[in-house]
Amino acid sequence: MVSKSKMEGSIGAKNKRNILSAAEKAFATHGFKGTSVQQIADEAGLPKTNILYYFKSKQGLYVALLQDIMALWNSRFDMVTSKDDPAISLADYIAEKMTMSRTHPLASKIFAMEVLNGAPYLTKFFRNEHVAWMNGRVAIIESWITQGKMQAVDPSYLLFHIWACTQHYADFSAQISSLRGKTMKRADFDDATRELVRLVLTGCGLAVPQKYLETAE
Amino acid sequence: MVSKSKMEGSIGAKNKRNILSAAEKAFATHGFKGTSVQQIADEAGLPKTNILYYFKSKQGLYVALLQDIMALWNSRFDMVTSKDDPAISLADYIAEKMTMSRTHPLASKIFAMEVLNGAPYLTKFFRNEHVAWMNGRVAIIESWITQGKMQAVDPSYLLFHIWACTQHYADFSAQISSLRGKTMKRADFDDATRELVRLVLTGCGLAVPQKYLETAE
DNA sequence: CAAAATCCTGACCAAGTAGTCATCATTTTT
DNA sequence: AAAAATGATGACTACTTGGTCAGGATTTTG
Numbered sequence: 001m002v003s004k005s006k007m008e009g010s011i012g013a014k015n016k017r018n019i020l021s022a023a024e025k026a027f028a029t030h031g032f033k034g035t036s037v038q039q040i041a042d043e044a045g046l047p048k049t050n051i052l053y054y055f056k057s058k059q060g061l062y063v064a065l066l067q068d069i070m071a072l073w074n075s076r077f078d079m080v081t082s083k084d085d086p087a088i089s090l091a092d093y094i095a096e097k098m099t100m101s102r103t104h105p106l107a108s109k110i111f112a113m114e115v116l117n118g119a120p121y122l123t124k125f126f127r128n129e130h131v132a133w134m135n136g137r138v139a140i141i142e143s144w145i146t147q148g149k150m151q152a153v154d155p156s157y158l159l160f161h162i163w164a165c166t167q168h169y170a171d172f173s174a175q176i177s178s179l180r181g182k183t184m185k186r187a188d189f190d191d192a193t194r195e196l197v198r199l200v201l202t203g204c205g206l207a208v209p210q211k212y213l214e215t216a217e
Numbered sequence: 218m219v220s221k222s223k224m225e226g227s228i229g230a231k232n233k234r235n236i237l238s239a240a241e242k243a244f245a246t247h248g249f250k251g252t253s254v255q256q257i258a259d260e261a262g263l264p265k266t267n268i269l270y271y272f273k274s275k276q277g278l279y280v281a282l283l284q285d286i287m288a289l290w291n292s293r294f295d296m297v298t299s300k301d302d303p304a305i306s307l308a309d310y311i312a313e314k315m316t317m318s319r320t321h322p323l324a325s326k327i328f329a330m331e332v333l334n335g336a337p338y339l340t341k342f343f344r345n346e347h348v349a350w351m352n353g354r355v356a357i358i359e360s361w362i363t364q365g366k367m368q369a370v371d372p373s374y375l376l377f378h379i380w381a382c383t384q385h386y387a388d389f390s391a392q393i394s395s396l397r398g399k400t401m402k403r404a405d406f407d408d409a410t411r412e413l414v415r416l417v418l419t420g421c422g423l424a425v426p427q428k429y430l431e432t433a434e
Numbered sequence: 435c436a437a438a439a440t441c442c443t444g445a446c447c448a449a450g451t452a453g454t455c456a457t458c459a460t461t462t463t464t
Numbered sequence: 465a466a467a468a469a470t471g472a473t474g475a476c477t478a479c480t481t482g483g484t485c486a487g488g489a490t491t492t493t494g
Contacts, residue, residue, distance in 0.1 A: 033251030049443050119391040126395035134396050157412040164385030165378045174336040178343035179351050195374040199420035266473050
């Protein structure tokens with residue numbers, strides 16, 4: 001019976017999840033400084049001291065949350081190889097990132113704020129795992145180019161632009177909703193995804209895969 | 218002698234500019250809540266009370282700054298007509314926005330933070346001037362499309378994507394610098410501009426104007 | 435069931451905050 | 465130069481905040 005003793009104190013695990021979820025809401029809406037531990041406590045339905053019991057400090061909670069968020073960034077694009085089809089790979093990556101913006105907008109906002117403020121808690125991550133990831137992806141795109149599978153574009157800037165556009169729908173939702181007069185629904189995200197896939201792929205001299213072509217009418 | 222009496226108290230005008238500049242730096246780095254009036258005072262080299270003398274409150278200062286920032290958004294693209302050339306017009310707009318990201322990154326960051334937090338002080342602006350601007354631009358792009366000057370794309374999403382990519386270089390500079398191992402210089406911005414112009418214009422079925430084609434080597 | 439570990443919380447505190455106010459200094463106007 | 469307007473600031477206050485701590489409750493383990 002090993003499992004029982006190491007059940008991670010299911011009470012604690014549950015509470016931690018609850019607190020992290022409340023913190024995500026609060027931090028995404030008001031930023032790190034703009035959020036008080038009391039607000040998180042209210043959101044979680046717990047007394048303030050209980051928050052500090054599970055996370056040693058507000059900063060500790062924030063860092064834990066940030067780590068959870070970074071784990072979300074993992075993608076099937078991580079595993080792409082130079083033998084894959086660039087059109088499919090890039091289109092799927094764009095679609096995947098758009099889905100993230102739709103389903104995890106709060107995580108995206110917290111990440112965006114962190115980077116806006118100079119990414120004090122991410123510098124290490126950026127300089128290690130993230131650079132390695134980037135180098136790998138750049139190499140594969142370059143290989144696609146030398147294989148003549150796609151037009152010569154700068155891979156770094158291409159990735160920046162994909163991130164910029166996909167994250168924009170989460171981070172700037174207030175502006176987008178105001179301008180459209182209504183919030184983005186699932187169908188709108190699908191439209192935006194198709195538009196973006198077409199823009200990027202055409203710009204890379206690639207044909208748009210069937211499944212990202214306009215279906216209806 | 219009307220002018221002399223209404224010289225706007227050049228002392229006051231100068232101080233206000235100084236304070237706004239200090240506030241821009243502080244707010245862009247730490248957000249509204251994360252910035253104390255004292256920090257702004259230190260940055261401006263003035264006692265705290267003097268800040269409150271010129272701007273009635275921290276919030277008042279922030280709103281004044283935000284208005285200054287919104288005025289910066291004015292663009293030559295505002296004046297484009299359906300008779301203009303879409304390739305030139307869009308390329309110039311992209312280049313102009315990239316220049317803004319390079320020369321006014323703090324303004325871009327403050328705007329981004331404001332929108333991230335739900336744009337509480339911009340809702341009115343969004344719903345009025347901004348929607349009107351948007352409708353006008355969308356109509357012109359649609360007219361370009363019906364004239365057969367460019368491919369059929371959704372004008373709203375196209376504009377969103379242009380904003381996303383251009384602002385990204387200001388707002389996410391911490392991430393970009395980390396990944397590149399060095400900050401973006403003027404020449405790098407020019408490279409990024411060319412890449413983005415090519416991506417967008419090609420994606421709209423437009424030829425890239427001469428001046429945005431790779432020059433060197 | 436006893437002991438140990440984990441969980442929970444009210445009372446409290448030191449530090450930092452935005453903003454007020456009374457007073458003084460300088461500049462502008464008459 | 466007198467009066468008026470504008471500019472400048474130290475001292476103070478009311479309030480919020482993150483975090484501690486001591487002690488109690490509940491659950492888990494032997």
